Amino acid sequence: MGTLDPLRLTAREAKRLLVDGEVSAAELATVYLDQIEAVEDRVHAFILVTAENAARYAAKVDGEMQATRGALAGLPLAVKDNMVTEGVVTTCASRILAGYQPIYTATAVRKLWDDHVVMLGKTNMDEFAMGSSTENSCVGTTHDPWDLNTVPGGSSGGSAAAVAAGEALWALGSDTGGSIRQPAALCGVVGMKPTYGAVSRFGLVAFASSLDQIGPLTRSVYDCALLLKHIVGKDANDSTSVELPCEVELPTAERLDGLRFGVPGEYLSAGVEPGVRARFDETVARIEELGGRCTELSLPHTQYALPAYYIIAPAEASANLARFDGVRYGYRSAEADDLIEMYERTRGEGFGAEVKRRIMIGTYALSSGYYDAYYGQAQKVRTLVRRDFASAFAEVDLIVSPTSPTVAFPIGSRTADPLAMYMSDVCTIPVNLAGLPAISIPCGLSEGLPVGFQLIGPAFSENTMLRAAYALEGAIGFDTAPSFRDSSAGSDAGDVRAAAGKEAPA
Ligand code: GLN
Numbered sequence: 001m002g003t004l005d006p007l008r009l010t011a012r013e014a015k016r017l018l019v020d021g022e023v024s025a026a027e028l029a030t031v032y033l034d035q036i037e038a039v040e041d042r043v044h045a046f047i048l049v050t051a052e053n054a055a056r057y058a059a060k061v062d063g064e065m066q067a068t069r070g071a072l073a074g075l076p077l078a079v080k081d082n083m084v085t086e087g088v089v090t091t092c093a094s095r096i097l098a099g100y101q102p103i104y105t106a107t108a109v110r111k112l113w114d115d116h117v118v119m120l121g122k123t124n125m126d127e128f129a130m131g132s133s134t135e136n137s138c139v140g141t142t143h144d145p146w147d148l149n150t151v152p153g154g155s156s157g158g159s160a161a162a163v164a165a166g167e168a169l170w171a172l173g174s175d176t177g178g179s180i181r182q183p184a185a186l187c188g189v190v191g192m193k194p195t196y197g198a199v200s201r202f203g204l205v206a207f208a209s210s211l212d213q214i215g216p217l218t219r220s221v222y223d224c225a226l227l228l229k230h231i232v233g234k235d236a237n238d239s240t241s242v243e244l245p246c247e248v249e250l251p252t253a254e255r256l257d258g259l260r261f262g263v264p265g266e267y268l269s270a271g272v273e274p275g276v277r278a279r280f281d282e283t284v285a286r287i288e289e290l291g292g293r294c295t296e297l298s299l300p301h302t303q304y305a306l307p308a309y310y311i312i313a314p315a316e317a318s319a320n321l322a323r324f325d326g327v328r329y330g331y332r333s334a335e336a337d338d339l340i341e342m343y344e345r346t347r348g349e350g351f352g353a354e355v356k357r358r359i360m361i362g363t364y365a366l367s368s369g370y371y372d373a374y375y376g377q378a379q380k381v382r383t384l385v386r387r388d389f390a391s392a393f394a395e396v397d398l399i400v401s402p403t404s405p406t407v408a409f410p411i412g413s414r415t416a417d418p419l420a421m422y423m424s425d426v427c428t429i430p431v432n433l434a435g436l437p438a439i440s441i442p443c444g445l446s447e448g449l450p451v452g453f454q455l456i457g458p459a460f461s462e463n464t465m466l467r468a469a470y471a472l473e474g475a476i477g478f479d480t481a482p483s484f485r486d487s488s489a490g491s492d493a494g495d496v497r498a499a500a501g502k503e504a505p506a
Pocket of ligand 1: 129130131132154155175176177178180207313425
């Protein structure tokens with residue numbers, strides 16, 4: 001085995017090395033476990049690292065499974081901690097699930113296990129996936145490997161940071177309003193939310209069931225397609241899941257000839273940082289160089305999407321989180337004299353502030369007398385947002401926008417202002433309301449921090465979207481290796497690559 005650089009190695013290349021016998025699954029697992037050793041105390045991407053299991057399983061893939069191993073055999077994966085994993089503690093970064101050992105495994109994870117991926121551990125997240133910075137985690141925040149003083153985005157911040165920091169080859173996240181794409185953007189990796197229903201949500205701890213989707217976080221668009229290919233499909237355990245109309249293709253395109261791209265003015269108005277805007281405009285220019293055609297268009301109800309989401313998502317969450325009562329799962333308050341007090345104390349002590357805020361908003365919006373004024377209105381707005389996209393897709397094949405209006409922001413800078421935090425997702429939330437697929441790819445840096453470029457497609461247009469993203473990625477040529485600087489320290493915090501025995505980037 002030569003030296004493998006976990007900051008640049010893709011799953012595509014790792015798979016080739018494994019198949020050609022140039023590296024073993026055990027050696028590959030060691031590369032990532034070593035990198036976790038080297039950087040995890042600074043990045044804190046994981047809630048739980050299952051190092052022993054990973055090493056043991058990788059050895060098994062090399063040994064007794066040689067003949068029967070699956071398509072992804074030996075490729076190390078990190079899993080967001082809101083997907084249940086049999087026998088492996090799953091907490092959703094919430095005190096209320098402390099010590100909870102699931103008795104079954106989420107379908108998306110199960111499929112990958114069946115293909116013999118090696119699970120490295122469970123990643124940090126905002127509690128119950130509510131947040132945009134991973135600061136709402138009961139175990140403390142994750143740090144963005146591009147600047148350890150900034151957030152990795154959220155809620156799948158642990159998964160995005162793990163991939164960016166070379167602590168995992170690739171990862172699974174979940175996206176209810178942007179939680180895969182926004183952290184992917186802030187950490188300089190690829191993140192995709194598939195069409196609603198494309199991936200089973202069985203075993204994904206529910207946040208807002210009409211919006212939640214599982215998807216890949218990877219170092220390249222090809223890897224994203226490869227991982228997606230192995231998690232999609234109808235699942236008898238999730239009645240909202242469907243079979244994709246055609247198989248996921250592994251992209252090869254280098255040009256964008258014949259593809260029409262729409263640029264919605266509403267996504268470029270207030271709040272988009274100049275550096276983000278500059279990278280976005282350059283990427284639009286690249287699309288045209290590659291033969292794609294870009295036209296401006298309007299999605300007139302965009303400004304109402306965020307407020308509608310913040311009624312619908314909390315409403316669904318307030319119902320979904322009713323099950324955490326101290327009886328069935330995890331934590332139970334010790335100090336209660338009767339059942340009602342036990343419920344109240346358990347939920348009072350077990351949930352964090354943001355989760356309580358959502359439960360209260362949701363319960364209020366669904367209560368008699370307010371239901372029509374809030375929830376009913378929000379559902380109508382949702383229809384309008386969906387129609388905006390439908391008319392746009394009569395004119396164009398894909399819609400493009402910045403993924404996040406800003407680059408990674410300093411830890412703590414938005415925690416006191418929930419509305420400022422909610423604005424992180426203005427460009428991603430409408431997509432969930434409409435159930436569409438979207439991908440974020442890195443398109444360059446602004447002030448040394450990654451900028452994400454979002455491509456949105458009609459339902460089940462995954463292949464077109466991946467093809468376009470792949471061609472664009474090739475033209476952009478983004479270097480995925482982060483600097484691990486720490487702006488709060490006033491100087492570079494030291495070269496972690498050197499510490500890990502890796503070559504420094506050119
Ligand atoms: N940041 C959004 C929220 O807090 C989206 C979260 C998500 O996609 N899970 O609800």
